[in-house]
Amino acid sequence: MNNDYVVKKVYQSFLFVSILTALAVTAGMLIDNIVVGHFLGTNALGAMGIVGPISLIFSMVGNISSSGGTAQAAQAVGCGDTDRLNRVFSVGITYTIIVGGILTVIGVTFAPQIAVALGARDELVKPTVDYLRGYFLGAVPTIMLPTLTGFVKIDGSAKMPLISMGVMSAMDIILDLMMVLVFHQGMFGMALATTISYFLAVAVALTHFMKKKRALRFTVPKRLITELKAITASGAPTAISRVCVTFETAIFNNLLVAVVGVGAVAALNVRTQAYNIIGAVTMGVGQALLPVAGMFFGEEDPVALKSTVRTTLKIGMLLSGIAAVVLLIIAPLFAKLLGVTDQETLGMAIVAVRVFAVSMPVQLFNLVWMNFYQSTRKSSTATMICILESFVYAVLAALALVRPFGSNGVWFAFLIGEVLTAITLYIFVLCRSKKVLPELSDFMMLGKDFGAQGKQRWDVSIGNDLDEVLKLSEKITNTAQITDIDTHTLNLLGLSIEEMAGNIVRHAFSPGEKKWFDIMILNKDNSIIVRMRDNGREFDPVRYIHENPAENDEKLGIYLISHLASKIEYRRALGLNNTIIVIDKNKFDK
Numbered sequence: 290m291n292n293d294y295v296v297k298k299v300y301q302s303f304l305f306v307s308i309l310t311a312l313a314v315t316a317g318m319l320i321d322n323i324v325v326g327h328f329l330g331t332n333a334l335g336a337m338g339i340v341g342p343i344s345l346i347f348s349m350v351g352n353i354s355s356s357g358g359t360a361q362a363a364q365a366v367g368c369g370d371t372d373r374l375n376r377v378f379s380v381g382i383t384y385t386i387i388v389g390g391i392l393t394v395i396g397v398t399f400a401p402q403i404a405v406a407l408g409a410r411d412e413l414v415k416p417t418v419d420y421l422r423g424y425f426l427g428a429v430p431t432i433m434l435p436t437l438t439g440f441v442k443i444d445g446s447a448k449m450p451l452i453s454m455g456v457m458s459a460m461d462i463i464l465d466l467m468m469v470l471v472f473h474q475g476m477f478g479m480a481l482a483t484t485i486s487y488f489l490a491v492a493v494a495l496t497h498f499m500k501k502k503r504a505l506r507f508t509v510p511k512r513l514i515t516e517l518k519a520i521t522a523s524g525a526p527t528a529i530s531r532v533c534v535t536f537e538t539a540i541f542n543n544l545l546v547a548v549v550g551v552g553a554v555a556a557l558n559v560r561t562q563a564y565n566i567i568g569a570v571t572m573g574v575g576q577a578l579l580p581v582a583g584m585f586f587g588e589e590d591p592v593a594l595k596s597t598v599r600t601t602l603k604i605g606m607l608l609s610g611i612a613a614v615v616l617l618i619i620a621p622l623f624a625k626l627l628g629v630t631d632q633e634t635l636g637m638a639i640v641a642v643r644v645f646a647v648s649m650p651v652q653l654f655n656l657v658w659m660n661f662y663q664s665t666r667k668s669s670t671a672t673m674i675c676i677l678e679s680f681v682y683a684v685l686a687a688l689a690l691v692r693p694f695g696s697n698g699v700w701f702a703f704l705i706g707e708v709l710t711a712i713t714l715y716i717f718v719l720c721r722s723k724k725v726l727p728e729l730s731d732f733m734m735l736g737k738d739f740g741a742q743g744k745q746r747w748d749v750s751i752g753n754d755l756d757e758v759l760k761l762s763e764k765i766t767n768t769a770q771i772t773d774i775d776t777h778t779l780n781l782l783g784l785s786i787e788e789m790a791g792n793i794v795r796h797a798f799s800p801g802e803k804k805w806f807d808i809m810i811l812n813k814d815n816s817i818i819v820r821m822r823d824n825g826r827e828f829d830p831v832r833y834i835h836e837n838p839a840e841n842d843e844k845l846g847i848y849l850i851s852h853l854a855s856k857i858e859y860r861r862a863l864g865l866n867n868t869i870i871v872i873d874k875n876k877f878d879k
Contacts, residue, residue, distance in 0.1 A: 308573025326628020338558035349531030357524020367587020389429030396425025423480025430487035457490035526671035533680035556637035574605035575656035785850035797825030
């Protein structure tokens with residue numbers, strides 16, 4: 290029987306970090322909005338609303354290397370391809386430096402033209418230009434930070450992203466206040482403070498690569514075009530979503546100015562900031578899925594993939610529901626926190642935020658599937674979801690509702706876009722599966738040939754208990770009727786795996802510690818593949834053979850299986866020990 294404890298734990302270990310990572314690109318601008326709203330006045334706050342799409346563009350560009358790079362790196366981990374893992378990492382970081390540098394040159398040089406294109410007019414032009422010039426100076430670190438944190442998480446350092454983003458947020462607040470209250474640098478100073486804080490955060494994240502026990506190595510990128518294409522294909526849906534949101538925001542700004550007034554644009558900015566900070570819950574839940582699902586997809590493990598999706602949806606719905614309730618309650622306070630004092634604007638902002646809160650569970654559903662399809666090489670399906678959700682349905686609804694219902698028509702257009710996207714995905718899966726009530730596996734769309742099934746596969750999960758270990762050999766031998774593997778072979782496998790499992794319990798787990806490890810046996814035409822996965826301390830059975838000669842009596846199982854195996858490979862990834870054993874069937878004496 291397979292237990293999903295390990296899958297849940299590895300997903301949960303990524304969740305909190307992913308939620309904070311979702312804030313990485315937009316947190317600086319959110320902090321700036323709060324400080325600007327309280328110290329620099331209405332024009333400055335309006336300018337912040339104007340430059341909002343630039344934050345989305347940075348996020349869009351960064352998502353190609355962060356989401357795409359993370360998905361490809363996780364697949365490389367699942368396949369055990371360390372060389373490709375380092376190629377993906379090197380190409381991803383090189384991409385952020387080159388693209389970020391180009392954006393810096395363009396943004397600083399053409400700031401006035403960009404400000405006008407974004408909608409700045411009259412007294413809003415100068416503060417917008419000032420902020421743009423300072424903000425574009427930080428294009429490289431702003432884009433690089435979420436990319437770095439994604440790779441660092443895969444490399445086993447869950448705390449480093451938290452530390453680096455904590456440094457970024459703390460320094461941004463301190464520097465913002467200094468730039469405004471001490472140095473009187475206005476909007477340029479605000480943006481420069483954000484730029485400096487991102488540089489510091491990247492510097493902190495880079496200290497991870499001073500560790501000796503790290504898998505990632507930066508090398509001169511090889512197969513640059515090939516890997517960049519793969520990264521772009523995986524990251525494109527998220528990036529396209531950001532492009533759609535950028536255009537959507539610009540369209541809605543113009544609609545609101547033309548039909549309702551300038552105050553509605555400020556209310557939309559409040560809704561955008563709620564999306565950036567509270568919506569990070571749903572975005573983080575989806576992003577935590579990327580590396581975990583990517584690794585299990587690389588391993589061709591449909592059972593672990595299904596468990597990952599089920600865990601993501603359960604946790605995601607719970608968190609998004611809680612966040613929605615909190616946001617419904619604090620909507621007036623949130624708007625005032627951003628400096629909105631005009632009663633008419635405040636009323637519109639409160640409605641906008643509350644309608645967004647209602648949409649969060651539906652948004653979560655759409656984001657989970659978009660990220661799942663990204664990590665399982667179904668970029669076209671993921672792209673369909675993001676375009677419909679982030680642009681097509683919402684814009685069409687806004688165009689139809691803004692005149693009869695004013696600003697409320699625009700706020701509800703966002704919700705309608707989410708709901709129609711979920712319905713479209715359901716219809717799409719229904720047509721593929723021919724089922725009125727599709728199952729979770731139907732939504733996954735993995736295909737019949739993905740992973741070994743039926744008599745070609747056997748799974749079991751063992752807890753931190755030597756009594757359970759001692760029953761393993763018997764359990765494995767008794768699978769002769771369900772695995773299509775002969776009894777002689779199963780006897781040898783059972784004895785070997787039982788001994789290895791005992792080593793894991795003794796060395797990777799502490800007494801009384803709640804830990805599990807999963808064992809999977811795949812029956813191939815010419816080989817048998819055994820995969821052992823656990824969430825204990827780092828323990829490499831291959832290295833253990835050559836160490837601690839005093840413990841040789843405990844190594845019987847490892848010695849036995851090493852003589853039978855044509856390949857034994859250990860890797861530590863995503864906080865898990867993974868051991869892959871490939872046994873050539875011709876080596877058995879029958």
